[in-house]
Amino acid sequence: MTVFYACAVLGALGLIFGLALNYAGKKFAVETDERVSRVRECLGGANCGACGYAGCDAFAEAVVKGEAKVNGCAPAGEKGAKAIAEIMGVETAASERLVARVLCQGANGVAKERYVYDGYKSCAVAAGIAGGPKECRFACIGLGDCMAHCSFGAIKMQDGLCVIDEDVCRGCGTCVANCPRGVIKLLPASQKVMVKCRNSDVAREARRVCMHACIGCGLCRKNCPSDAITVENGFARIDPEKCINCGKCASVCPCQAIENLSASDADR
Amino acid sequence: MNNMNILLFFVDCVICNNFIFSRFLGCCPFLGVSSKVETAVSMGIAVTFVMTIASLFTWMVNTWVLVPLNLRFMETVSFILVIAALVQFIEMFLKKSSPSLYRALGIYLPLITTNCAVLGVATLNVKNAYNLLYSVLNGCFGGIGFLLAIALMAGVRERLESSKIPESMKGFPITLVTAGLMALAFMGFKGLV
Structure with a gap:
């Protein structure tokens, strides 16, 4: 008899909760614009924040609402902008592809060293210690703050300089923002x-x-x-x-x- | 006098019998989402919320269904059912009524379904034969205890990020050692109430 009760109670509980959730699902249904998910798929997907929104989802929502420009996602590039424009049914102006470039050639041996730095591996930290480990106060420090922030793995460090692979770079500008020396600039790829x-x-x-x-x-x-x-x-x-x-x-x-x-x- | 009892109960739940540090329940999210203070606090608030409401509902199911039908052995399975359905319902409700809170809680809300602190509080309520008020308070205060623990842990872990740790201790080893030391410290509060 107990077995019967147990089954009945659990079954009844399950049924009640199931029906309640079903009802709640209909009652609390939130209408989502299917364009948001389609726009989201066209984006870079790195949540780099270069567009100025909290992430790719937030940017996609802003695009559908009409608050953000369709070509606002630099990592998505021209191709992505076109795809988004198609979803939104608007024209997009062709924008020149930008890539990040390091405006410094001060590799080890080329630029004079001020002192041997053996601290925490961060350009921002090193820059604050006696003007940085290189004599030139405009030089790339070469400890890889840009590399750490690049979502696309386009940057590597070589001989105390950061080297950007232009084929991989999507021009999001995250490295530009994170370089304490301001030595990286976005320039047209051409x-x-x-x-x-x-x-x-x-x-x-x-x-x-x-x-x-x-x-x-x-x-x-x-x-x-x-x-x-x-x-x-x-x-x-x-x-x-x-x-x-x-x-x-x-x-x-x-x-x-x-x-x-x-x-x-x-x-x- | 009653107020005094509630205050003592609060101290007991939050500090003396902290869910994580002395009962060792809910350790998975405690270690999983404690790398940033902000997310840790969101998680703590979400857990507090769910634990309070789960205590209420499991008490009702237990007292009005399981006990009268002499089905006490079904506690665990029915509580799991109640908690899972409840979390799902809360998620739907929040999504509709308060999108900002829903976004703030984010992924943590569905994760709570499998948080054993929630099931733990329901079982403890039954074991200690708490009445409705004390069951709900136990859930709420237990959640606050969890919030305190996870926020403290996240603070410590943020500082660990930039400290020099031997290679073999990096990541989880140092986190577990930290958690153990914090639990030891909380042991000192035993017998306070």
């Missing part, structure tokens, strides 16, 4: 020539601390056929709008501070 130095010290000082420092001599500016180069604050900079990627500046630079990626591609 821009092949760049000044890889941001040292604004006077020429002698800059030359003392690094073999490849830009000394602001202006030779590149004089030789530029398209007036794309300006020298300000002691270092040259190239305007990607005007630059025609001829690479003349890189060949005349006395300090090899300018790098021409298309030339190094050819070398390979």
Whole structure:
């Protein structure tokens, strides 16, 4: 008899709870826009936060609500933006693909060392100790804060410099935000020539601390056929709008501070 | 006098007989989600919430169904059923009525279904023959004890992150040692009430 009661009670409890949940499921049903999940699938999925929202889910919701732009997710790239635009039924302006680039060539042996750093492996910590382990106060510290924050594994450390794999980089800008030296910049992928130095010290000082420092001599500016180069604050900079990627500046630079990626591609 | 008893009961549940440090119930979420103070506190609040309501419902099932029908041996299985259904219901209810709270609790809410502290509080209520008020209070205070334990643990673990730990002790070993030392410290409160 007890067995019968036991079965009956458990069965009845299960049935009651089942019915109650069924009723509750209908009563408390929340209508979700199926576009949110479809937009979510087009995104980078790293929750990097570069869009300014709390994560990919929050961004997808904002897109569907019309608060965020369809091309607001940098990691998703142009392809993702197009897919999202299709879901939302809007046009998207083609945006140039950006990649992160390290504007420093101060590898070990190239830039002078100030002291041997053996502390906690963090650029932010090292930067606060007597101006950082390298003499140049603008140089990449090379302890990998950017690498630790990259959600896509595009950054590795080599000879005390971070090296970004441009094929893997999605241009989210997380590394830019986490570099205590501000030595990483987002540049258009089509821009092949760049000044890889941001040292604004006077020429002698800059030359003392690094073999490849830009000394602001202006030779590149004089030789530029398209007036794309300006020298300000002691270092040259190239305007990607005007630059025609001829690479003349890189060949005349006395300090090899300018790098021409298309030339190094050819070398390979 | 009654108020005094409740106060003593509070101290007893939260400090002397802490669910984690002296009863060793609910250790899985205690170790699993205690790496950040923020998430640990969310988890603690969610557990407190569910434990309180589960105490109420399991007391009702026990007193009005199981005891009259002489089915005391069915305690565990029916309590599990009640807790699972209850958590599911709470999740639906929150999703509808308070999306912000639902998002804050997030994944922790369904995880609580399998938290043995919730089943533990239900069984303890029956074992100690608490009345309705004390059952609910036991659930609520027990949850607060859990909240205290997990928040303390998360604070310690956040500091462990940046300290030099020998290679072999990194990760779970040091966490377990920390938990053991905290439990030892809480043992000192035994006999306070």
